[in-house]
Amino acid sequence: MHLGSLFDCSPAVNFASRDTASPNVQWGPRFIPDWQFFHVVSGEVDLHLGRSRYRISPGECVLLGPNGAHLLATTKATEYYSVHFTFHSHSPEPVHPAYLIRGASAAQLDAEPERFRIAIPGAADIELMSHFAIVHVEGLFARIVKEYVRENAAYPFALRALMMELLTLVVRSVLRSQADGPASKIGPALEAMREQPGRQWTVGELAELCGYHPGYFTVIFHQEVGQNPKQYLISERIKQAKQSLLRGEPIEAIVAGLGYASIHYFSNNFKKETGLSPSEFRQRPNAVKQRTMRDR
Template identity: 85%
Template sequence: MHLGSLFDCNPAVNFASRDVANPNVQWGPRFIPDWQFFYVISGEGILHLGPSRHNISPGECVFLGPNDVHLLTTTKATEYYSVHFMFHSDSPVPVHPAYLIRGASAVQLDAEPERFCISIPGAADIELPNHFSIVHVEALFARIVKEYVRENAAYPFALRALMMELLTLVVRSNLSAQADKPASKIGPALDAMHEQPGRQWTVAELADLCCYHPSYFTVIFHQEVGQNPKQYLISERIKQAKQSLLRGKPIDAIAAGLGYASIHYFSNNFKKETGLSPSEFRQRPYAAKTTENEG
C-alpha cells in the first residue's frame, strides 16, 4: 500500500499510552483498524508477523498497519509506549480503536504482511519497516501521551502536530538507515549527474558508467531512487538552479550552466517543477531555508 506523500499527511492520534505489561502478555492474533507504533522502553517482546519473528528490545519500535495480522508478546516485564493513529483524517479528534479491533486465526497470522511505502518530496520513496531502531524519540512519545491523557484546550490539534513530528522523525531515521546500506549500484551515474547536470546525458552513457546494459540500468535506477534517469536529471538541475538563484547568479547564466538552450525553456521547466518562475522563487521569503534543507 502506498500512503502518498508525507507532505499530504493529515494525521490523527486515536490512542496513546505509556504502560507496563507482565511477562507473557499477548496482543493478538488480531487486526487493528488503524496504524500503530509500539515502542519498547525496557524489557523485551516478540512480534509475530507473517512468516517472520522479530525480537523487540529497548529502543526499538514496531510499526503495524490495518491489514497486518500480528501477535505481540512480552517475554519479560516490559514498559512501552503505544500510539494508534490515522495517516489521513479530516478531523483530528481521537477515535478509540478498541471497538474495531478484530481477532484473527493462526492461518491468517502466517500470511505475508502488506508493505507500506511513503513518498518523501526531494528523496526516493521509502518502505516503512515493521521493526526498526530509533533514537531521541522517548520525549516525543511522552508529549503525545501527555496531550492525549490531559485533554487540554485544543488538544486534538496539538496531537496532530506532534504526530506529524513523530512521522518525520521515523522517516528521517529510516532514510539514515538506508544511507548506511552498501554502496549504490548506480552511484557513478548519480555522481555524474550531480557533477555535470548541464550535460545531455543519455541512458546508454549513464549505464556505461555503471557497467550495465541500458535496459537493466533503467530498472535498477528506478528501484533505487523512484524516478527514471531523465526525471532524476531534471530534479538535480532544478535543485542546483534553486541554490544558484539564491546566491544571486544571473538567470541566463544558470540556464546555460544547466544545459538549457534558452532562458524561456529553463523558466518553463522550472515553473513546471516548482510552480514558480525563477524570479518568483528568488523572492519567496522562505526559499532560502527550503534550498538549504535540500542540500
C-alpha cells in the same frame, strides 16, 4: 499499498499510553483498524508478523498497519509506549480503536503482510518498516501521551502536530539508513561527523572508528558517498550552519561550535559552498528556500 505523499498526511492520534506488562502478556493474534507505534522502553517483546519473528529490545519500535495480522508478546516485564493513529483524517479528534480490533486465525497470522510505501517530496519513495531503532524519540512519545491523557484545550490539534513530528523522525531515520546503505561500512564515521562536526577529524581517527586502514577507508568512503572525508565534513558543517542561522543563533556561536578558526574563514567557506554569505542566507528567505531544494 501506497499511502500518498507525506506532505498530504493529516494524522489523528486515536489512543496513546505509557504502560507496563508482566511476562507472557500478549496482544493478538489480531487485526487493528488503524496504525500503531509500539515502543519498548524496558524489557523485551516478540513480534510475530507473517512468517517472520522479531525480538524487540529497549529503544526499538514496532509499526503495525491495518491490513496485517500480528501477535505481540512480552518475554519479560516490559514498559512501553503504545500510540494508535491514522495517516489521513478530516478531523483530528481521537477515535478509540478498541471496538474495531478483531481476532486473527493462525493461517491469517502466517500470511505475508501487506507492504506500505509513502512518497517524500524532494526524495525517493520509502517503504515503512515494521520494526526499527530510532533515537531521540522517547520524549516525543511522552508528550503525545501527556496531551492525550490531559485533554487540554485544542488537544486533538496538538496531537496532530506531534504525530507529524514523529512521522518526520521515522522518515528521516529510514532515509538516513538508505543513504548510509545496509550495514554501511563507514556508518560509525558518518555518525561521528554528524554528531561532532566541530571536531578536527583526521582520516586516521575516522578509519579507526570503522576498523580499517586509512587508505582503504578513504577508497570505500568515496565509493559510498561520492566525496572524500574532508569534503563530507565541510558539507555537514555547512548544513548545520544553515539550520543555526535560520534559528537566529549568533555567528560567533556558530563558528565556535563548528570548529572554525575565525568568522572570516567561516564566511568564506560558507559562501564558497552556498554562493551566499551567512548574512545573505539569513536575510533572503526566497533564496534560502530555492537553494535548500537544490541541495536535497
